[in-house]
Amino acid sequence: MDSIREIVVLSGKGGTGKTSVASSLAYLAGKEAILADCDVDASNLHLIMGPDIIKKELFYGGEVAQIDIETCIQCGKCKEVCRFDAISFSAGVHTIDNLSCEGCGYCSRVCPTGAITMMPRLSGEFYISGIRNGSQMSHAKLFAGGENSGKLVATVKKNAYRMAKERGCDYLITDGAPGIGCPVVSSLSGAKVALLVTEPTMSALHDLKRVLFVVRRFNAIPLLVINKSDINEAVSEEIKIFAKSEKIEHLADIPFNTAFVESMGKARIVAEENQFLKGIFESVWEKAKEVADSSVQN
Amino acid sequence: MAQTSNVFKLAVASGKGGTGKTLLSTNLASFVSEFDDVLLVDLDVEEPNDSIFVKGLVSDVHPQYKMVPQWDVARCDLCGDCVDICNFNALVNVGKMIVVYENLCHSCHACSELCHKKALPMKKHHVGDVSVIKSQNLTLLEGRLNVNEEQPVALINNVHSLVNQNWSKYKYQIFDSPPGTSCSMVASTGKCDYILLVTEPTPFGLNDLKLAVDAAKLMKRPFGVVINKYGSGNKDVEEYCRDNGIEVLGKIPFDISIAERYSKGELLLDKHCFRSVVSSLYNKLENIRISQNG
Incomplete structure (x- = not known):
């Protein structure tokens, strides 16, 4: 049985902060986790993880x-x-x-x-890279207009699992794509936990409900983080009520903070730049691990 | 294709998600509707949000289908040709059964038409719906993929056909497109007359803008950029556009009150600074439309 626990970061709506969350968790996890960027047609993790490409291969997508x-x-x-x-x-x-x-x-x-x-x-390339936190990252680039992003995501994940096994990592942190289509479906396959990053907008709540359906289909355990939580307190409340009714554990509220954009500008991870946010991410990471671990024991 | 009439098909796209495609599409459509008929088409069929902002009554729902093969056990001799023919692994021979994975099917009809026993007739498979929402001069067509479907492209192509059949009289057609630069973005924007790429002034925004520019060039479509949340982040996006001769058609200022009103599902044309950006963008698009038709 495979003991690697995969935590995939999803949102439905784009731009809610998936990559900032995934990179921060990876920063805290260090060598405990392999990082996989499965948002292959607009991947951004490489911009802040400082990847040092060890291996590059061509992807034929059909x-x-x-x-x-x-x-x-x-x-x-x-x-x-x-x-x-x-x-x-x-x-x-x-x-x-x-x-x-x-x-x-x-x-x-x-x-x-x-x-x-x-x-x-x-239709693309995929890579294995060393990253700044001492661990490794599996990532890819789908060329413009590329088909078969689902297959490329599956390739990135397969490499990530192999890397985790070789390096004795217990966890895989996967940055997912927006939407509910093939790359999202492909990133969910095998995942124990889906960490849903949302924001208090009507659009994000609508999209969260749709992606939750896909998460349930794959039997991943959904967990919730509300980013930019103070932009609209009323919608934030509505999201919490929804989460409660769906029995989704709400791990954290992250208030709007310019540190997200500022750290990105310095090619840094937000958790390594901001102590307050680091504290929030530490509690999210501990909880996500705990839930992922318990899903294996059951 | 550029239309023979003076129809202007405008795609609103971006590489990165959450940069403001929906914000811009809905407000631009609403602005045009103050003096002209306008068609807004939500092609972000995985996560359609335009109807949160354009409030109106649903006047019609068009169910959308793709064609998939259906196995006819009585006719099949289990030769297995169909399994070989299918390039998408949508057909599997499981013992004495052919199983069709409808999610993987691209509706090419090859298995069905090449089956020597005619044991795979094509049938309709419901993939989603197009809702017609009327709000005075503005007609919104919302494409919505069923949550258990994985492939948006067939539905996006259907919506384009539907527009050409039933709504071709609309001079302004605005297509709010999905994020990314893969097949769904190409299907959404590839036949439009102009692509507006919405980005934000951050390293992520810039990286994904470059990918979207590559896609637009690959499709040989003219394009321009709108920078959202302008004033936050840095100047790299502007410099990139300037150095590469890409026109910046608008800058939406970074303003927490815009984010707050957007979060409630409100349009923002009553906000002076926002309205002036949309109005000036419209004028520039008018010039582009006229020069394309001229």
Whole structure:
């Protein structure tokens, strides 16, 4: 049985402070945890963790069709079957729009002359890096317009689990993506705890409810942190009532603090820059660990 | 594609989440609605928020589907071709059964049409809804993905088609897009006439703005930047834009009272400093629209 406890930081809404929370927990955890950045299409952890890349690999996120002009007889069968409008015919030749092609391969199967080949699609890179807190980080970059972010997230996680095992780390701290789609689903797979970072806005509460549904589907234990908690006390209260009704443990309120943006500007982690916030993150980290540990014992 | 008529499709996007796409989209749409008809389309289908700010009655709901194969046990001879054909691992042969993972299906129809026994007819699979919300001159179309779906792209494409079928008479069409720079962002913004990239003046904002600029260039779409929370953070975003010849079309000042009113789900056009940013942005967009159509 795997004893590595994964804590994934999610929010639903973007910009609530996932990365600041994940980096602060990693800072406090030190060598106890491996850090994974699973927000692969807008990753930011590397900007403050000072990664020293140990290993870099290319990510192929599926396939893309390629037409050989020499072999093509311009019969148009490929264009007929393509459901993604990826094949166009002009000036007497058929061409494929890489951005629209989803890589299903249907065209290559119906081409009577074998003029279409499915090629691996280079859509990103992934890395293993040493980081400033003495531990390591698994991270990635999805190229613009990239497909298959879920698969890249799975790759980042697989590496992170392996690194944790090799280095004897008990925990994995995963910075997730906003939304509820494939990268979020992929980041939840195997996670024991979902640390939900929200803010007291109507938008964030709405989005929190949706991501909670996905968290429940994966049987991760949800925990709650309300960031910028004093921006709207009434909505903050509403979130707490919601959390209570859903039996989600509310770990902390973090009042609005310019230290978040200031530390980012210095490429530093907010918990290493601000003693008051460090104290809050210490209690969050202890509690998250405790819940993650108990989920393994049960 | 640029439309033949004088329709202007404006996408509001960003790499980083939470930079103010919804704030800008809803207020800009509301501003235009003071003197013209405007269509606001919420394409952040994973987490749609526009309807929190644009209050109106839901006049219609269009259920949205994607096509997925359905296994017909009576016709299937378990040859397994479909499993090989599917490039998305959406079909699995489990003993004497073909199981369809609808979440993974891209609706390419290959398995269905290439099945020699016709044992995988395509059927509709409900992925979400588009609600039509009317608020005087403003019509909001809200795309909302079902929470148990993982792939937003099919729904986003559906919403675009729906707009072209039923709402093409609207001159102003504003598409509030999902964060990131991956397939859902491309599906949302790729066919718009102009992309507004909303960012914030922080290292995270800058990093993700660069990614979004790459995406816009890849799609060959014209774009400009709006800096939100201007005055906080640092000057790096402005310098980046200046050094790369990227036009900054607006700066929304950092103001805790904006954050507070946004948190309640309120529009901000009655706030003078905010309104002047939106109004000047609108004028610049008008010039862009006219020059594109000219």
